[in-house]
Amino acid sequence: MKKLLAFIFLISSFAQAQYTINGTMAPILESDWVILYKIEGASQKYVQDSKIKINTIDVQGKKQKIGTFSFTLPKDTEAGSYRVTYKLENAGYVDFIFNKENLNFGFHPDYPEQTVTFSISKENILYRKYLEKISNAQQQLDSIQITALQNPSLDLKSAYQTSLNKVNSIQNEYLTNSKDMYVAPFIKANSRNNPSEILDNPQTYMSNIIDTFFYDVDFTNKTLLNSSFLIDKITDYIFYINYSDDPNTQQILFKNSVDKVIYKFKNIPYKKSIIEFLIDQFETTMNLELIDYLFENHYYKLPKTIQDQKYITSKRALFATGIGRVAPDFSWIENGKNFKLSTLNDSEKYVLVFWSTTCSHCLNEVPKLHSFLKENKAVEVIAFALEDDEFGWKNYKTNLPNWHHVLGLKKWQNKIARTYNINATPTYFILDKDKKIIAKPESLEDVKTFINKQ
Missing domain, CATH: 2.60.40.1110 (Immunoglobulin-like)
Structure with missing residues (x-):
C-alpha cells in the first residue's frame, strides 16, 4: 500500500x-x-x-x-x-x-x-486586455489631437483632457495590477508621454512623439532585452516615425534615428545584435549608404573580441556588388596586353557577364547578347568565363569577336567570382563609364530593356 x-x-x-x-x-x-x-x-x-x-x-x-x-x-x-x-x-x-x-x-x-x-494564462490575458484598452483610448486621444490640428477653430480642450485622463487611468490601473508580474516592464515601457494640453501645430506634435518615444523604456531591463518588444519599438521609430518624402532627408533621418537607438544600449552583446538586425533591415532595400554607415560608425567600434568576422566578410561580399557601388577591380591579359577593369576607357557603358562554356543556358544567351550589341558602339562587353580549363573557352571565344575576354579558372571557386558573389551563370552587371554598377539584370531580356531605354 x-x-x-x-x-x-x-x-x-x-x-x-x-x-x-x-x-x-x-x-x-x-x-x-x-x-x-x-x-x-x-x-x-x-x-x-x-x-x-x-x-x-x-x-x-x-x-x-x-x-x-x-x-x-x-x-x-x-x-x-x-x-x-x-x-x-x-x-x-x-x-x-x-x-x-x-x-x-x-x-x-x-x-x-x-x-x-x-x-x-494570467500574464497573457492581463497583457492582451491592457493592450486592447490602452490602444483604443490612445487612438481616441490621437484622433482628438489630429482633428484639432486639422480644424484649429474647434474648441476640443475639454474633450482632450477627458480622453487624456482615461488614458492615464488605464495606464495606472494596469501598472498596479501587473505589479510583481513578468509582464510589468512591458506595460510600463508601452506608456506614451502625451502632452498635458492639446498642441496647436503639426510640427510640435511630431516633435513630441519623436522626442518622447522611448521616454519610459528601460534599455537595461533584461525582460525587455529578451523580447520582441524592443525590436518592434526600434523598427517603428526608425522606419515609420522618422519619415520624409524627400530621399536625401530620409537618409539623414535614418542616420540620426539609428544613432539615437544604438547609443541607448549599454549591453555590448545586445548592441551588436541590434546593429546586425538593422544592417539586415537595410539590406532588404539595398540601402548601401546606411549599411556602410552602420558598419563604419557602430559595428567597427564594438570591441574587436565581439565583432563577428565571418558576418563582416559575408556582408561585405554581398554588398560589394550592389547597385551604386564601383565594381570590384580585376585585371587580365588579352592578346599579350595587360588590361584592368578600372582603367578601361573605350565606352560609355559596359556589360560585364559571367558565363561558362559548360553552361547550356549561357551557350543560348551569350551569342544572342553578341548579336544584340554588335552594332552598338556605346556599349562594351567584358565576358568573364568561369572554366575548369582553357580549352573549350579558347576555341569558343572566337565566335564572340570585339569583346574583352577574361578567363576565370577554378570556376565557382575563382577569386573574382567569389568577390562578385556569383552563384549562377550567366550573371549580368551593367557599368557606367566610371565602372559604377548601374544595373544588375536578371536575364538577357532585362539587359536589352535597360540598354534600349538609355
Missing part, C-alpha cells in the same frame, strides 16, 4: 512539475509543424517542435477544420518571451509570455497579432 501511495505521489509530482502550452489555429493552414522558440535579444533560440493535429468542428452548421498543437515544458523552463512559428514562408508567428504557468490560446493564422486570444 505504501509503495502504491508513493508511486501515485511520484506521478502526481511529475505531472505538476511540467507546463503545457496548447494552441489552436482556425482555419487550418497547409502546415504540418509548429516550432517553439525562446526570444533572446534580437535572435531566437529553438526550444521544441510539435506536429499539428487536424480536427473538424461545427461552426454555425458548417464543418470547419482547425489545427491544434501542444508543447510540454519541464519545470525548470525559464520565464521569458516565446514565439510559436507555424509557417516558414511569409513567416507566421504568435508571441507570448511564459512565466511558470500553463497556456491555452487560439488565433487566425492569417492575422495572428489581431486575433490571438488567451483562455488560460
